[in-house]
Amino acid sequence: MAPDRATALFFELFTGLPRQGPGSTESTLRALGLVPDVGPRTRVLDIGCGTGAQTLVLAQGSRARIVAVDTHPPFVDALNREARRLGITDRLEARVADMRSLDFPDGSFDLIWCEGAIYNVGVEAGLRDWRRLLRRDGHVALTEACWRKPEPPAECAAFWRREYPAIRPTSALLEAVGACGYETVGHFPLPASAWWDDYYLPLQDNLNAFRARHLDEADAQELADQCQQEIDIWHAFSEFYGYEFLVLRAH
Ligand SMILES: C[S@@+](CC[C@H](N)C(=O)[O-])C[C@H]1O[C@@H](n2cnc3c(N)ncnc32)[C@H](O)[C@@H]1O
Numbered sequence: 001m002a003p004d005r006a007t008a009l010f011f012e013l014f015t016g017l018p019r020q021g022p023g024s025t026e027s028t029l030r031a032l033g034l035v036p037d038v039g040p041r042t043r044v045l046d047i048g049c050g051t052g053a054q055t056l057v058l059a060q061g062s063r064a065r066i067v068a069v070d071t072h073p074p075f076v077d078a079l080n081r082e083a084r085r086l087g088i089t090d091r092l093e094a095r096v097a098d099m100r101s102l103d104f105p106d107g108s109f110d111l112i113w114c115e116g117a118i119y120n121v122g123v124e125a126g127l128r129d130w131r132r133l134l135r136r137d138g139h140v141a142l143t144e145a146c147w148r149k150p151e152p153p154a155e156c157a158a159f160w161r162r163e164y165p166a167i168r169p170t171s172a173l174l175e176a177v178g179a180c181g182y183e184t185v186g187h188f189p190l191p192a193s194a195w196w197d198d199y200y201l202p203l204q205d206n207l208n209a210f211r212a213r214h215l216d217e218a219d220a221q222e223l224a225d226q227c228q229q230e231i232d233i234w235h236a237f238s239e240f241y242g243y244e245f246l247v248l249r250a251h
Contacts, residue, residue, distance in 0.1 A: 001219045009223050011072065013210050017202050019053035020075070021116025022243050023143065024194035028057040028115070031141045034186040034247040035111055038062045040091075045069070045109040045133060047099050047126075048117020052079035053198070058113060059083075059092045067104075069097035099126065107135045114142040116243070122166060123173065127180040131250055140182065140248045143190065146170040149240045156237035159229070170244050182248035190243040200231050207231075 001009075014020055032038060042064040046055045049068035052075075059066055070076050079094040097103075099114075099121055112134060118126040123144055134140070145160075147169045152160075160167050168176075174184055207224055214220030 005219065006223075009214075009220050011074070013206055013223065013227060014203075015074075015206075017051075017206060018198050020050035021143075022190055022195040022199050023054055023115050024190070024198055025053075025057050027143075027188075027190050027194055027245055028054045029061050030188065031186075031245045031247050032058060032061055035139045035141065038064055038111070040064070042111060043067075043109045044111045044113055045102075045104070045130075046113040047102075047130070048114055048120065049075070049079060049094060050117075051075045052082060052094065054113065054115045055079060055092065055094070056082060056086075059086075059088055063091070064111070065091045066093070067109075068092070068094040069099065069102065070094070071096065071098050100129075102130070102133060104133050106132045109133050110135055110138050112138070112140045114140070116143050118142050118144060119164060119166070124176060124180055127177060127182060127248075131181070134250050136250075138250050139185070140250070141245070142248075143243045143245050144173060145241060146173055146189075146244045147240065148189070148242050152240040153237060156233060156240055159233045160241065163230070167241065173244060173246070177246060177248055181251060183251050185247045185249050187244055187246045190245060192238060194243070195234060195238065200234060203227070204231060 040063040044058060044064045044066040046066060046068040049055045049070045052068055055066060055068045058064065068079055073096050076094040076096050083089045083092040112130055145164055145167045147167060177184060207227055211224045
């Protein structure tokens, strides 16, 4: 498939969803509660914000000043539209930017937030590269896929080997962030509802409509098959893996 066509189909499939990855309002607020002294002077950078489900929770759950970045301009436009609608553009601004080359000055932020997006660069690379953006003793909150149980069934293991071979047990993730120079303030698994209610359920509806719109297009049906497989794997094997929310302090 030509790269432009693949990108267009991918974003068509993900358009109109409340969020672009697993997560929930409750989980975002729970993680925010682990960060000390968040107030009107707190400067937050939300990396890989998507349409900003978690950004808006952060904005409404605190008085912090937030810059949110994503590479996909329609997501950024949607979040800025929502900020205008809510009358909070004085403390929430979304920008198109690549997490691989963020050009903010050193020490610009007290808190870096990254839900369901650090996998794009890898946890170690993200934590290492973004650290200069944090003030001394600044915090990072992120979610990352982890194994929850050893010896997942072969079909589940093969899926993750292909889709995200960097997945590891939660204990190994915690060790890795420690080795990157971060102290874990707290961590917890996302509940199953954070995968289903706001993510896979609306995605399944999108998927069915997408298939119907592209009935005779083999490439679109193949993309739909891949996405369906991800949902089916979750239904069958979600006890073996999940997302862990980590709140870290740089030291
Ligand atoms: C799985 S989605 C998560 C979005 C949102 N945080 C959420 O949980 O709903 C990952 C996001 O990362 C963005 N992304 C991918 N590569 C990126 C990059 N290099 N720099 C910035 N954003 C990127 C995608 O456009 C997408 O919005």
